[in-house]
Amino acid sequence: MLWEVIHILYTIALFILAGLFEIGGGYLIWLWLREGKPYYWGIGGGLGLALYGVIATFQSFPSFGRVYAAYGGVFIILSVLWGWGVDRKTPDLYDWLGASICLIGVSIMLFAPRN
Known part of the structure; x- marks a missing residue:
């Protein structure tokens, strides 16, 4: 039982860490290309995106497709x-509903x- 809880927490932590690197990396590239930030913001974004790809491989599930889906x-x-925390765009009911469906x-x- 304890191992299952630890496994679930580890899985969630890896997904969150990978997500922060992917979204953060994409955001830095967005700021560089769309909002005129210095080129090294883009380089930092590219590194963040590369790290996202590496972090995702630490998942213990054997199926690449299932993990990425x-x-x-x-x-x-x-x-x-x-979007809510960084871009200050408050999610509406449908954002929360859609995110909840995704979480389920x-x-x-x-x-x-599974067998």
């Missing part, structure tokens, strides 16, 4: 939170009992 749902949730889908994909 589940990560897509986590990415949606983190993107809503990023991710949980089913990753933690459903």
